[in-house]
Amino acid sequence: MSSIIVGSKPLHPATVHFPIAFLTTSWALDLLYSAVTNVLPKSNFLAKSLSPHLPTLTVISHYSLALGILSGVVSIVTGGAQLSKMISNGGIYEADGKTMRPKVKTAFVHAGMNDVAILTAAFSWWVRRGNVDVLTGAVVPTSTNVLISALSLPSLLYSADLGGKLVYNYGVGLSMGKKGKAN
Template sequence: MSVDHPIHPATVHWPLAFLTTAYGLDALHVVRPYMPSTLTSYLPTVVETTRIGYWALGLGVLTALPSAASGIAQAAKMVQAQGLYDQNGKMKAKAKVLVAHALINDIVIIVSGWIWYKRRSASSMEYLKEGLNPMACEPQTWMVGASLVLGAMLLFGANLGGTLVYDYGMGLSMGKKVIKKNE
């Protein structure tokens, strides 16, 4: 595989999986007390889901960094080859989708990183105060609300990425002419 092959589409799966897991477990943390015990008896304990959510959030942010870097590199190549504006000075539709995709996902990564840091800081304080508190990484209410918003933004940003790949062919040929066999 040469350096010309786009790697961004291959790197997005881990952050999507980890962040979706983290946001889902944060939501579960809030609704769990209202669920029937017959259902919650099949779920991992609150401590386990809290810890898994915390680590999934951290891994989501960590794996998003190479994904964002490869996306920036791929976008820069596209902009260099095709530009952002048409002859009339209007931003191209593909460029609008690209900018929206990048901005939305960057916001998700930055805010998720900040929430992870806040949970880490709170858990460090809990460990110091009370010893090994099993609920030290528990999300606060505002964090759960933010997780729900970030989850929706993540799905929308991923949808925009799919639009770039499937509707505009970005990430498939890196701007090279695609040779069709039947021509």
């Protein structure tokens, strides 16, 4: 599999922002919903302010989750292609043949965590899909959804940070040091 590129740049860095944004939105809204309905006292200012909007927030969360899954699949495919190209260009191991190259190790952890995030999001969507409140139209997160959100959100953000390290610490996806074309 060769790297999926547009012009001379890999496509993966352009696709990753969408699943990060959609899944962060979904999982944060699920946690907010749980806080307003289960944790905060009804007299709390935040609870009072958000309560009328909870049905809308649950719908936004549900569709953000679906969009995060769909855009995440695109990011997994483009990231897999970029990882394959990176390995074919430099190999997995250092010159000693025993030590895994740090950027490859980071890329494997990054890829694995994101694969788990998308699979977990798909499971969360499956659990939630039939939990529609017919009176309000809300797609209410279950306790399973809230637990998934609480565990997955920090993991997703850490994995996104690893992706940033691949770019900024290891130069993955960049043409650093190349001279531009002469005019």
